[in-house]
Amino acid sequence: LNIEPLPDGIVYTETVVHSAPERYLGEAPYQIGIVEIPGLGRVTARILAQLPDAPAKIGDRVVFTRWRDGVPYFTPATHNVVGT
Amino acid sequence: LTVYDCSLVSDGAAAVVLAAEDKAARFSSRIARVRAVAQTSDSFALADKEDITSFRAVENAARRAYEAAGVGPANVDFAEVHDCFTIAEILATEDLGFVAKGEGGPFAAAGCSRIGGRLPLNASGGLKAKGHPVGATGTGQICDLVTQLRGDASALQVARHRIGLAQNLGGSGGTCVVTILEAA
Numbered sequence: 301l302n303i304e305p306l307p308d309g310i311v312y313t314e315t316v317v318h319s320a321p322e323r324y325l326g327e328a329p330y331q332i333g334i335v336e337i338p339g340l341g342r343v344t345a346r347i348l349a350q351l352p353d354a355p356a357k358i359g360d361r362v363v364f365t366r367w368r369d370g371v372p373y374f375t376p377a378t379h380n381v382v383g384t
Numbered sequence: 385l386t387v388y389d390c391s392l393v394s395d396g397a398a399a400v401v402l403a404a405e406d407k408a409a410r411f412s413s414r415i416a417r418v419r420a421v422a423q424t425s426d427s428f429a430l431a432d433k434e435d436i437t438s439f440r441a442v443e444n445a446a447r448r449a450y451e452a453a454g455v456g457p458a459n460v461d462f463a464e465v466h467d468c469f470t471i472a473e474i475l476a477t478e479d480l481g482f483v484a485k486g487e488g489g490p491f492a493a494a495g496c497s498r499i500g501g502r503l504p505l506n507a508s509g510g511l512k513a514k515g516h517p518v519g520a521t522g523t524g525q526i527c528d529l530v531t532q533l534r535g536d537a538s539a540l541q542v543a544r545h546r547i548g549l550a551q552n553l554g555g556s557g558g559t560c561v562v563t564i565l566e567a568a
Contacts, residue, residue, distance in 0.1 A: 342432070
């Protein structure tokens with residue numbers, strides 16, 4: 301189980317999920333992506349951006365926010381942390 | 385990806401009859417010969433892949449299948465590729481060596497992959513138009529190849545049909561099977 305925080309990362313690629321699996325229906329639309337953490341590698345992550353106005357873009361810096369169900373959540377570095 | 389980029393998850397079934405070469409004539413006068421079958425694997429998660437614009441499992445399976453069959457991509461007359469999404473056909477066109485990296489999109493846009501094009505891909509309609517009954521899709525591709533090799537595809541028949549290739553993908557590119565068949 302992942303409990304250690306992760307360093308900040310860079311958005312390698314991203315997409316917005318509009319048609320969510322049942323478990324996450326109430327959360328759609330939400331952004332997911334692959335985040336590159338220099339020196340560690342890449343992780344598939346949820347990105348807590350302001351949707352639909354300000355989705356994170358490829359190359360944006362993101363800050364680790366929390367783990368949930370084994371998935372790391374990041375927040376765009378330019379935003380306030382959402383929903384910790 | 386939007387809805388029209390995605391294949392239809394559907395019901396379906398497919399079967400093939402395999403026989404040793406010296407026994408096959410007993411069962412049918414219209415056999416197809418298996419030139420190669422190659423199966424490979426790679427990391428499952430997209431985040432673990434070196435590159436997300438290419439599937440290494442497909443490149444490796446293609447290389448092994450071409451080696452085993454003693455043919456190259458230029459010898460393939462037509463193919464059924466795993467277009468679970470529109471982008472997947474483009475990646476397959478490149479990873480199977482039919483075109484250089486970056487050329488898969490222009491290849492499709494120019495009509496080269498149509499029936500009557502330079503290299504017909506998914507004359508059957510592929511996963512996107514024919515449907516994608518996940519467990520039957522791979523064997524269904526083999527059936528589509530054999531139909532073409534026999535010249536039985538009527539309105540969907542491709543002009544050159546001596547060597548056909550099928551590429552079947554699983555688990556976000558975590559596994560790949562490439563099969564090359566030849567008309568007997």
